[in-house]
Amino acid sequence: MNLGFLGLQFSFGLQQSNMGPIYSYLGADEGAMPLLWLAGPMTGLIIQPLIGSMSDRTRSRLGRRTPYFLIGAILCSLCLLAMPYSRTLWMAASLLWVLDAANNVTMEPYRAYVSDRLGPDQRPLGFLTQSAFTGLAQTLSYLAPTLLVWWGIDQNLIDANGIPEITRISFVIGAFLSITTIVWSVWRVPELPLTPEEDAAISADPLSLRSTISGLIEAIRDMPTAMRQLAVAMLFQWFGMFCYWQYVVLVLARNVFNTSDPATAGFRDASLLNGQLGAFYNAIACVSAFAMIPLARRFGAQPIHAAAMAGSGAAMLTIASTGSVPLLIAAMIGIGIGWGSLMGNPYLMLANAIPPERTGVYMGIFNMFIVIPMMIEILFVWLAYRPLLGGDPRHVLMLGGAMMAAAAVATMLVRAPKVQPGVVAI
Numbered sequence: 001m002n003l004g005f006l007g008l009q010f011s012f013g014l015q016q017s018n019m020g021p022i023y024s025y026l027g028a029d030e031g032a033m034p035l036l037w038l039a040g041p042m043t044g045l046i047i048q049p050l051i052g053s054m055s056d057r058t059r060s061r062l063g064r065r066t067p068y069f070l071i072g073a074i075l076c077s078l079c080l081l082a083m084p085y086s087r088t089l090w091m092a093a094s095l096l097w098v099l100d101a102a103n104n105v106t107m108e109p110y111r112a113y114v115s116d117r118l119g120p121d122q123r124p125l126g127f128l129t130q131s132a133f134t135g136l137a138q139t140l141s142y143l144a145p146t147l148l149v150w151w152g153i154d155q156n157l158i159d160a161n162g163i164p165e166i167t168r169i170s171f172v173i174g175a176f177l178s179i180t181t182i183v184w185s186v187w188r189v190p191e192l193p194l195t196p197e198e199d200a201a202i203s204a205d206p207l208s209l210r211s212t213i214s215g216l217i218e219a220i221r222d223m224p225t226a227m228r229q230l231a232v233a234m235l236f237q238w239f240g241m242f243c244y245w246q247y248v249v250l251v252l253a254r255n256v257f258n259t260s261d262p263a264t265a266g267f268r269d270a271s272l273l274n275g276q277l278g279a280f281y282n283a284i285a286c287v288s289a290f291a292m293i294p295l296a297r298r299f300g301a302q303p304i305h306a307a308a309m310a311g312s313g314a315a316m317l318t319i320a321s322t323g324s325v326p327l328l329i330a331a332m333i334g335i336g337i338g339w340g341s342l343m344g345n346p347y348l349m350l351a352n353a354i355p356p357e358r359t360g361v362y363m364g365i366f367n368m369f370i371v372i373p374m375m376i377e378i379l380f381v382w383l384a385y386r387p388l389l390g391g392d393p394r395h396v397l398m399l400g401g402a403m404m405a406a407a408a409v410a411t412m413l414v415r416a417p418k419v420q421p422g423v424v425a426i
Helices: 003-025 033-037 039-056 066-085 089-117 123-150 165-188 196-204 209-221 225-257 265-299 301-321 325-342 345-351 356-384 393-412
Strands: none
Touching: 003 033, 003 066, 003 089, 003 123, 003 165, 003 225, 003 265, 033 039, 033 089, 033 225, 033 356, 039 066, 039 089, 039 209, 039 356, 066 089, 066 165, 089 123, 089 356, 123 165, 123 265, 123 325, 123 345, 209 356, 225 265, 225 301, 225 325, 225 345, 225 356, 225 393, 265 301, 265 325, 265 345, 301 325, 301 345, 301 393, 325 345, 345 356
């Protein structure tokens, strides 16, 4: 069921590891870099809640969620094929908007799909397996350029715009995986048929623009208390992760290779090192996600997630302050555990707190708790990069580490509702 998530997250991994360098190759200013990442949060803010509300009311031969999987996967594959052939900064930024929109069309129904099929006692396995597939997919996407170098492709082979050939090939691989893994999941694990109650609910409130928007407004108004409480923790943790993804290559270039010039071999080496370190932390995320399943069942997702956020924050502070590769590798353990928890435990905490018939719309609204922090981070770092952060990417990463520590505290302050026996505690 979760194999399609591998292709989807391979695409996200390519963005995380390559868009910063691609923007730098095409002449982006460091201080303006956050604005070029605006596509993800903006498309997520608009698309995921709407797609969630729509998928709750969709009735088709393929099911409620599947049509959205397929449409998003096709668009995603086309954008991945085009991205590394960007000739200008505006072209790369525009393609990222379409790519992120396509990913968001697929992402939210996939979250709801898992919740649709699994009961409360199975959800720890379902959502943390999804997190593990995220770690596996992003391990492969981060490592793809290095594997291509090991297989004999010159890392310094670049086009007229400075984009390496290994980057182009990696995006082609991502395009292939995006469509094939989604199709495989749909074929092997079709959606469950609607229950009579679900069918009656759709008949009473069929899919339309009015029902989509009204359903979204009603869901926000009736949002469960536990979901509201998670918003603060989500604010801090996603602010911190966006700081990391945007500036880690620039930090590695300065700390390890003593360069800030995107035209140098040292900068390309920093991008390659980021791919290797990113592959390692995603491998840790994959393993740790499975390890968290029995822990979440025994202790609940809340303390496990808080500890993971604290470890991730300490790791970011270490990365910002060292040029030692062994220390960087050790720090990736903290990043990996945090990422593995972040992609699973918040959804586990949410799934047991929302009504099943509104899973789609609430999963979409929950994504607002991800993208709004990203937008806040983009605007803050853009405005503060030189006057407050000294024009130094290492200071951005330190800010990210502080935000992850704050996320740990905020997670522990969430008031856990009482749950019935057999249901994982929040």
